[in-house]
Amino acid sequence: MKTIQWGILSTGSIANTFAKTAAQMNGEIEIGAVASRNLPNAQAFAQTYGIKKAYGSYEQLATDPDIDIVYVATPHSRHFEDMMLLLTNGKHILCEKSFTVTADEARWIYNFAKEKNLLVIEAFWTKFLPIYRELEQRLASGVIGDIRMVTAQYGYQTSPARHERKMNPDLAGGALLDIGVYCIGFAAMILGYKPDEIRSLMHINEVGTDTQDAIILRYGNASAVLTSAIGINTPVNAVIFGTLGHIDVENFKNPQAFTIVLDSGDTERFELPFDVNGYEYQMREAVNCLNEGKIQSDIMTPKQSIGVMKIMDKARAKGGLRFPFEQG
Numbered sequence: 018m019k020t021i022q023w024g025i026l027s028t029g030s031i032a033n034t035f036a037k038t039a040a041q042m043n044g045e046i047e048i049g050a051v052a053s054r055n056l057p058n059a060q061a062f063a064q065t066y067g068i069k070k071a072y073g074s075y076e077q078l079a080t081d082p083d084i085d086i087v088y089v090a091t092p093h094s095r096h097f098e099d100m101m102l103l104l105t106n107g108k109h110i111l112c113e114k115s116f117t118v119t120a121d122e123a124r125w126i127y128n129f130a131k132e133k134n135l136l137v138i139e140a141f142w143t144k145f146l147p148i149y150r151e152l153e154q155r156l157a158s159g160v161i162g163d164i165r166m167v168t169a170q171y172g173y174q175t176s177p178a179r180h181e182r183k184m185n186p187d188l189a190g191g192a193l194l195d196i197g198v199y200c201i202g203f204a205a206m207i208l209g210y211k212p213d214e215i216r217s218l219m220h221i222n223e224v225g226t227d228t229q230d231a232i233i234l235r236y237g238n239a240s241a242v243l244t245s246a247i248g249i250n251t252p253v254n255a256v257i258f259g260t261l262g263h264i265d266v267e268n269f270k271n272p273q274a275f276t277i278v279l280d281s282g283d284t285e286r287f288e289l290p291f292d293v294n295g296y297e298y299q300m301r302e303a304v305n306c307l308n309e310g311k312i313q314s315d316i317m318t319p320k321q322s323i324g325v326m327k328i329m330d331k332a333r334a335k336g337g338l339r340f341p342f343e344q345g
């Protein structure tokens with residue numbers, strides 16, 4: 018079987034993490050090319066990671082006939098146009114979260130990919146971690162009874178180097194699309210992708226960036242209470258509460274352990290360390306899908322990806338957040 022050739026679109030922070038992770042995967046992932054808007058950046062990136070080809074435009078990567086699948090690691094505001102460019106040129110895609118800016122864009126991408134018979138997966142890395150399959154099984158077994166509440170919080174200070182993308186509303190930066198999406202994705206994984214009701218309160222700064230978000234999702238008699246913030250550090254944790262106890266998920270965006278705490282007093286800690294750093298599972302899933310001729314992942318399906326975007330659309334509408342490019 019021909020080794021799948023990956024391309025990386027952008028040379029930013031998570032693009033570096035992708036390349037570093039691939040370098041630790043013993044040849045499982047072969048990166049054939051990298052593209053930047055700026056050739057010297059692409060060349061420096063290629064040299065660091067031993068990548069054969071470096072391009073000074075995204076179009077050159079999209080039209081490279083040797084590249085099978087491209088990892089999209091640009092700001093949120095660009096995901097739609099970058100994916101359209103790649104799909105038009107016949108490339109499969111693994112695209113960073115937040116997948117697009119709106120649910121409509123996400124729907125459009127998955128429909129176009131289906132028409133072109135191309136694989137598109139949202140790189141919602143949390144979802145691909147094997148520990149979550151274990152957690153799902155435990156929940157399905159009823160160990161904590163009926164699930165009534167999920168809480169998740171994630172807040173952090175940006176480093177100056179990453180401040181621009183994260184705080185710039187023109188790039189669809191801000192707490193919701195950057196990290197609130199993890200809280201929503203977690204709640205949706207546990208309670209479902211179609212809440213009955215959505216409440217949202219957002220702090221929006223003077224340039225139009227949401228810096229603190231509090232979102233509540235109601236599903237029948239269960240609810241999810243989700244907070245995200247840029248500018249304050251909070252513990253990154255989630256708790257699932259049931260009628261018989263709860264489960265603490267430490268560092269829920271990339272956990273290696275969870276603890277079941279029953280009201281009876283019994284506790285159980287389950288640990289599952291990463292093979293590399295957690296990013297390897299989404300890459301493996303993309304490779305498996307391609308090898309099996311699939312155009313969607315069963316782990317993060319298009320429906321789920323669109324479902325998360327729909328929740329985010331509503332949370333933004335209720336929180337009063339519109340990006341500058343959506344005004345007018």
Ligand SMILES: NC(=O)c1ccc[n+]([C@@H]2O[C@H](COP(=O)([O-])OP(=O)(O)OC[C@H]3O[C@@H](n4cnc5c(N)ncnc54)[C@H](OP(=O)(O)O)[C@@H]3O)[C@@H](O)[C@H]2O)c1
Nearest residue numbers: 027028029030031032053054090091092093113114115182
């Ligand atoms: N899964 C995770 O753990 C994780 C972590 C961080 C971020 N992310 C996601 O990954 C994506 C990228 O985040 P990042 O933190 O890597 O961002 P970043 O460090 O700012 O890098 C983004 C890259 O996109 C390219 N780009 C294209 N148009 C741009 C524009 N108008 N302004 C700025 N950069 C532009 C640039 O690469 P060139 O100059 O080379 O073209 C830039 O280096 C986002 O969707 C983010 O949510 C995921």
